[in-house]
Amino acid sequence: MTMTSRSGAFRRICTIAAIALSSGCRSPQQDAYLVEQLRQMADELNASRQQTADLQTQLDSLRFVVARQDTLIVRVRTGAT
Numbered sequence: 001m002t003m004t005s006r007s008g009a010f011r012r013i014c015t016i017a018a019i020a021l022s023s024g025c026r027s028p029q030q031d032a033y034l035v036e037q038l039r040q041m042a043d044e045l046n047a048s049r050q051q052t053a054d055l056q057t058q059l060d061s062l063r064f065v066v067a068r069q070d071t072l073i074v075r076v077r078t079g080a081t
Helices: 003-024 028-078
Strands: none
Touching: none
16 A cells, blocks of 8 residues: 555544444433433332322222121121121
């Protein structure tokens, strides 16, 4: 290879490298938007978990009430107090 062909090849490699590096850069605004979206998703998941826990507590309470009523019904049928 001659000096000019080496120089041309080097320029091409530098140009390709510059294009590759610039296309790999991300916008800080996009990163901030992505972080905000992930934070909102985490908040919604936590709210959903809390709601599920609240519903489970209510369900357990209702089961207790139903069990107590069943016991009362059995006592009334058998005449026991």
